[in-house]
Amino acid sequence: xxxxxxxxxxxxxxxxxxxxxxxxxxxxxxxxxxxxxxxxxxxxxxxxxxxxxxxxxxxxxxxxxxxxxxxxxxxxxxxxxxxxxxxxxxxxxxxxxxxxxxxxxxxxxxxxxxxxxxxxxxxxxxxxxxxxxxxxxxxxxxxxxxxxxxxxxxxxxxxxxxxxxxxxxxxxxxxxxxxxxxxxxxxxxxxxxxxxxxxxxxxxxxxxxxxxxxxxxxxxxxxxxxxxxxxxxxxxxxxxxxxxxxxxxxxxxxxxxxxxxxxxxxxxxxxxxxxxxxxxxxxxxxxxxxxxxxxxxxxxxxxxxxxxxxxxxxxxxxxxxxxxxxxxxxxxxxxxxxxxxxxxxxxxxxxxxxxxxxxxxxxxxxxxxxxxxxxxxxxxxxxxxxxxxxxxxxxxxxxxxxxxxxxxxxxxxxxxxxxxx
Ligand SMILES: Cc1cc2nc3c(=O)[nH]c(=O)nc-3n(C[C@H](O)[C@H](O)[C@H](O)COP(=O)(O)OP(=O)(O)OC[C@H]3O[C@@H](n4cnc5c(N)ncnc54)[C@H](O)[C@@H]3O)c2cc1C
Numbered sequence: 001x002x003x004x005x006x007x008x009x010x011x012x013x014x015x016x017x018x019x020x021x022x023x024x025x026x027x028x029x030x031x032x033x034x035x036x037x038x039x040x041x042x043x044x045x046x047x048x049x050x051x052x053x054x055x056x057x058x059x060x061x062x063x064x065x066x067x068x069x070x071x072x073x074x075x076x077x078x079x080x081x082x083x084x085x086x087x088x089x090x091x092x093x094x095x096x097x098x099x100x101x102x103x104x105x106x107x108x109x110x111x112x113x114x115x116x117x118x119x120x121x122x123x124x125x126x127x128x129x130x131x132x133x134x135x136x137x138x139x140x141x142x143x144x145x146x147x148x149x150x151x152x153x154x155x156x157x158x159x160x161x162x163x164x165x166x167x168x169x170x171x172x173x174x175x176x177x178x179x180x181x182x183x184x185x186x187x188x189x190x191x192x193x194x195x196x197x198x199x200x201x202x203x204x205x206x207x208x209x210x211x212x213x214x215x216x217x218x219x220x221x222x223x224x225x226x227x228x229x230x231x232x233x234x235x236x237x238x239x240x241x242x243x244x245x246x247x248x249x250x251x252x253x254x255x256x257x258x259x260x261x262x263x264x265x266x267x268x269x270x271x272x273x274x275x276x277x278x279x280x281x282x283x284x285x286x287x288x289x290x291x292x293x294x295x296x297x298x299x300x301x302x303x304x305x306x307x308x309x310x311x312x313x314x315x316x317x318x319x320x321x322x323x324x325x326x327x328x329x330x331x332x333x334x335x336x337x338x339x340x341x342x343x344x345x346x347x348x349x350x351x352x353x354x355x356x357x358x359x360x361x362x363x364x365x366x367x368x369x370x371x372x373x374x375x376x377x378x379x380x381x382x383x384x385x386x387x388x389x390x391x392x393x394x395x396x397x398x399x400x401x402x403x404x405x406x407x408x409x410x411x412x413x414x415x416x417x418x419x420x421x
Contacts, residue, residue: 010089014096017069022100032282034290038154043378045106046226055324056141056183058103063138073136080120081133083382087325109307110179111135111142113265115188118258119207127207131186143184143210143335144258145175145232150421152177152384153391155190156199157421160234162206163190169193169206169244171214171237177385181217181230184210188258190251195416202415203251207243214238224377262386263334264324281307284348286356299355306347313340316319339392342383349376 005013018024047055066072067081074090076082083089101345116135119128134140139379150157158162160173171191181187194202208215214237246254284303285294295300320333352372353360359369360376383389397403 001239004085005089007086007088007092010085010236011092011096011156014071014093016267017066017071018096018100021065021069022102023097023398025101031294032280032286034286035367039368041371041373041375042224042226043375043382044222044224044226044228046222046224046228046374049227052183054103056107058140059105059107062103062105063136067133067137072138073132076120076132076136079125080128081136087271092164105138107141108135108138108286109265110144111140111184111186114144114261115142117261118205118245118254121257121363122205122254122296123207124242125267127243131207135186140185141180141183143178143187144262145178145181145187145189145208146255146258147177148174153388154421156203156252157418158190158192160189160191162193162204162239164193164241165238167241169204169241170235171206171208171239171240175232175233175234177220177232178217178232179228179385181210181232181298182219186210187232188245190255192415193251194249196414197249197409198413199415199418200252200411200417202249203255204248205245205251205254207245208237208239212237222377222381224374243347259387260334263338264321280311284351284370287352289354290368293355302351302354306344306351309340309344309347313337313344316340332395335387336390336400339385339389339396342379342389345375345379345382352376 045052045055063072070083071093073080073082074085074093075087076084078084106125112135116132119131121134123131131140137141146155146158148158148160160171160175162169162171169191171189173191175189176185178187187210188205189208190203192202192262193204206339210217214235216233216235218231218233220229220231220276221227222229245251281303284306288294288296288303316333317337320337323331323333353376356369356372359366360372361370363370387395394406398405
């Protein structure tokens with residue numbers, strides 16, 4: 001095991017890496033000015049697929065540089081390409097990184113934020129060795145193959161089958177809403193392996209090759225115009241048994257590992273972004289000024305309410321993140337954090353709609369007006385992904401307020417006897 005640098009020494013090391021490989025951001029004390037810079041407000045990447053390919057190549061090059069400088073997986077085990085440093089080192093990296101311009105690396109979000117931690121927790125060692133280093137180096141990208149047309153909030157109702165055939169499994173069925181499946185190299189899939197067991201008990205997780213015969217990815221078009229998500233069809237995909245995650249029929253706990261990491265990644269994004277993708281409050285303040293509403297007490301009050309909501313959410317997220325970083329199991333905080341993030345985004349959208357009026361829906365070419373449409377139309381997706389508002393409220397009701405559990409979840413009958421969606 002190599003010697004561990006102090007946080008101070010590590011910060012110097014990271015700073016030298018960034019000085020050699022990235023450009024420092026301009027002094028961000030420059031105040032936001034209405035009409036200057038980009039006014040793109042999209043919540044999801046909506047570039048065409050050729051541009052996306054080029055962006056992915058740039059992102060991969062950046063991750064490779066980072067990994068080759070031993071900065072690709074700061075807290076991960078050395079055996080699988082990590083550096084085994086602490087969360088304080090990770091935070092130090094983030095703090096230096098925030099001062100430099102780096103390529104968009106969102107393509108790795110699901111793979112590194114959710115799939116890799118699940119592989120680390122549930123795969124055999126040789127599978128970890130095979131996939132974790134190239135994932136953290138950016139050579140391969142991971143996707144999450146959970147949701148199906150009849151199984152989203154009720155994930156345990158999924159019907160994609162995996163049937164054992166000697167040392168292999170044969171997968172047949174359909175997943176939907178798979179973010180980034182069109183550029184993913186591997187996927188984490190949960191399948192039904194025993195319909196005679198109750199719904200949460202007959203599931204098994206696998207790592208699959210997205211380029212193998214028997215996998216077909218079809219794009220889904222969003223109302224904002226882009227196609228960031230996909231349907232994925234499986235027709236006799238063969239997966240070796242050693243690519244199983246966890247025990248046969250133990251897939252529910254594998255799925256929970258991923259879902260916990262999903263909520264943590266969304267929470268981390270919310271805490272870091274602070275204002276849920278709009279940067280900071282200046283954009284809203286300047287919008288009020290520009291349209292001459294800055295002295296209006298009603299608009300001012302509304303702006304203060306939106307701003308306060310984000311501040312409360314930011315500190316609540318931070319509390320949940322700190323709990324995870326301190327090695328404690330996160331409780332329902334992450335559900336609360338995700339819910340308040342999207343509720344605040346909705347409040348921003350309503351505020352912008354009031355200020356902009358018809359300019360939000362009619363493209364006059366005016367800077368900072370019609371562009372908000374992408375933000376407004378992206379919010380429903382944010383409210384559904386990673387746990388819908390209603391499901392998060394249910395969790396808060398049951399786990400925080402101690403309300404009676406929702407009736408009707410059959411945990412004892414064989415899955416094959418249940419009514420299907
Ligand atoms: C932007 C985006 C990205 C996504 N990326 C991925 C991905 O990469 N991989 C993946 O596997 N999936 C992904 N998903 C799918 C996502 O996980 C599901 O959409 C989500 O779990 C909801 O499931 P559903 O769409 O089937 O809706 P349903 O579960 O059918 O819900 C429909 C409505 O019923 C409500 N509802 C459901 N159950 C209850 C209940 N018990 N109490 C009260 N109300 C309830 C919901 O709140 C919702 O309003 C993504 C979705 C979006 C929008």
